[in-house]
């Protein structure tokens with residue numbers, strides 16, 4: 001049996017050349033247009049911090065109306081692909097940075113975006129991620145998250161569930177490699193509960209293949225009230 005790899009960054013680095021084919025799946029096209037519109041309209045004239053930007057697929061839509069974007073990811077290979085995109089007049093910078101520890105990120109931003117990243121966060125690291133992310137966002141900053149819904153027959157099947165209730169998939173790449181990838185599919189209640197300490201005005205939109213969540217960064221952590 002081929003070796004089973006488990007490193008998420010290395011998986012996406014190896015997947016970089018084939019990654020954007022995921023956006024060509026015929027059954028997902030109508031919903032993708034809807035998400036692309038949402039990304040295009042989300043941050044007019046704002047300065048956006050994007051985490052886990054990958055090949056910059058969503059960055060290119062955000063760039064149509066944002067003033068600036070700092071797009072970050074842990075994989076240099078995907079950032080190189082993002083660097084080949086045309087971002088028009090938007091001031092886009094690309095930076096290698098870990099979403100759980102954004103110390104290398106300069107400044108504070110009026111908006112935040114994470115596309116198809118939430119599903120890869122182990123449940124016991126959600127708080128670490130949100131605190132790291134919000135640490136670079138202004139109070140009231142606008143945030144958009146988008147990710148996959150699980151669709152039987154379209155999504156890669158779940159291969160196992162661990163003791164923390166994280167789910168995993170086995171993914172195969174064109175180079176023949178096999179990867180076990182943590183991929184969670186939170187429901188609306190679950191996502192709202194995860195964000196509650198740090199977010200206000202949370203809006204959740206469930207599509208068939210995707211979900212979209214918009215919120216504002218809470219001025220004070222609800223945890224600090226206790």
Ligand SMILES: C[S@@+](CC[C@H](N)C(=O)[O-])C[C@H]1O[C@@H](n2cnc3c(N)ncnc32)[C@H](O)[C@@H]1O
Pocket residue numbers: 008009012013051052053054055056057058072073074075078097098099100114115116117120
């Ligand atoms: C599903 S891809 C999403 C890429 C892009 N946002 C999109 O939607 O097309 C997940 C991305 O997370 C990146 N990644 C993995 N671990 C990370 C971490 N700890 N911090 C930031 N990015 C990470 C991977 O390199 C990959 O580009």
